Amino acid sequence: MSGTRTSYTPQTDIEIPEELIEQAVEWAVKIHFGEVGDEERQGLDRWLQSSPLHQEAWRRMQSMHQEFSDAPHKRMFQTLTSFDEQQQKKRLERRQALKVLTIFCVFVISAVLGYRWAPWQRLLADTTTATGEQRVAALKDQSIVRLNTDTAISEHYDTFHRRIELLRGEIAVATGKDPATGGEEKRPFLVTTPYGTLEALGTRFTVRLRKAYARVDVQEGAVRMQPENGKPLVVKAGSAGLLYRQHAVPASPLDYTPEGWTDGVLAVRKMPLKKFLSELSRYRTGEIFCAPEVADLPISGIYYLADTDKALAFLQQTQPIKVVYRTSYWVSVYSAGAASAAKDSGP
Template sequence: MPTSQRLPDAVIDAAIVWGVKLNYGEPTQQTRSRFQRWLEADPLHRLAWERVGAFKPAIAPLQAALGRDVLAAADREHRRQDAQRRRALKILSLGGVAALFGWSLRDELGWQRLTAEASTAVGQQRRLQLEDGTAVVLNTDSAVSTDFSGERRVLILRRGEIMVTTGADGAAASKRPFWVFTPFGKMQALGTRFVVRLESQRARISVQEGAVELHPAGGGASLIVRPGQSGWLADDGALAAPEQEFAADGFADGVIAGQNIRLDALLTELARYRRGHISCDPAVAGLRVSGLFHVADTDRALQFLLQTQPVSVSYRTRLWVVVGPASQS
């Protein structure tokens, strides 16, 4: 096959994703096996892999540890201010990671999605059924990986938010403990249904059934969170979290559901499901709203607020919406 042959963009993208997973993630044997199957499925896959690999000599001195540091720096920047994603991509480029794969980062994808086994885009939800019977719902802009190869079941939340309903693990000789790993520590599910959401400096865990034991990354005291309770998991400790204004697991049904929700909190939540930014004028931030707001159509939710609240909704651009006081006429 001539090396000058033009390859489909989808094949090139797939080769780039595999390159990131294998070089900058922590690939399990299961991941390596899937890569081998992909490689052998089509001659174009092997050619794309060879071309992606051709970028490696350009930055041979770059060690894997440096690559991970660059990715971590980009992630911290993304979490600090989501509106500055392009600045995070600049960090990646300066670190040489972009040069390694000729990386286009289409649609400004988070790098965690490239190292994950399953992910969602902004505004998308996805349901997974794991090999042990566990059900996982990924919320908007989320990414997960799994490792069930040893004596415990591990789900790694790399980005975003998930709802987990643990399975019976019936195929195993004995039921293995179920763990969720996050950047801030890990947690053991004690026969349960729960939600884990990554924030900038910590993770929030909300339990609907059973219990979850939180273990901070820094080695502090553990905390057990029970049904109807929430907890914070951070590097330096775990502690109880106050009740949210909306149901933590509502996203699994495609809604933000609650009573007496502050308007600014509702808009912040709606903004997670759309590209761009929603601004809330301080003059209306404290208004209280109740109801079901469908996340699949955030414009419709904004129109509902316009019809039921003393507010105005202005589209400054396709990606910038401003909610302020209703005009006086």
């Protein structure tokens, strides 16, 4: 099976028996919240290969885990209040064993019911992209905002401000002259994030949300970064900054081109393989496991994002690695010399 992709087509319209959903939940808890060893990985692999329904149940678990993993508990539940509360309560009661994993329970319920809930941010957004999708939004003020994979934004315009709220993901902004003020740009162009506000000073820049901060890379002009509870920092063209809630600091250069995705590529320079696979996984649904023995392998080059399977195939041709597909949603990367071991013991 090493290096061979398992043929599997998602079956989004079929109903998965609840007992299989609960089995998938048990495996997901082991994989995402426990210590994973060879025994667990082999067990999951055997369970996946035993039935296409098992693979579909696991695919739904993975999709829900990815979409809800960063959602704040309180805000997500407020967003989901339109859901039938009585049905939700009953199903939560049947899963008391998972009560400590509240968010996890929510996506389990969604999977059982067959719904494909978007992340909570998408429910609040004006414009969104799915995993692997990119989109260009032409705004009312002639500014252009490009949305990267799995991104959500809202637009807010009033007499005094032009404001984009970045709820999720990553954007590239090219500000335009505001027609509402005769092109004099008297209304500030702002990008708000969970960590603070960015003010564009006639500029072109990218913003990416992380778990604890937002990173800003400026290609033209300048951006004023205002933390929620700290002093501002102005970042000029060719530089970058990190915006935390309490402060803003200059950022070191990346080992990839931050705006490369706007051209549909991931352009990297001596990026460790594990980090490269993490970046690539943003553009596909599922998991990419990187074996420790190749985690630090330096990767350089330009990889197209439109087809991540082709990117993985090219990586295998140019690096001493082996790519193993368990399913379309479970991919592992090993050293080429360890391919036989990967067949027997990998996830």
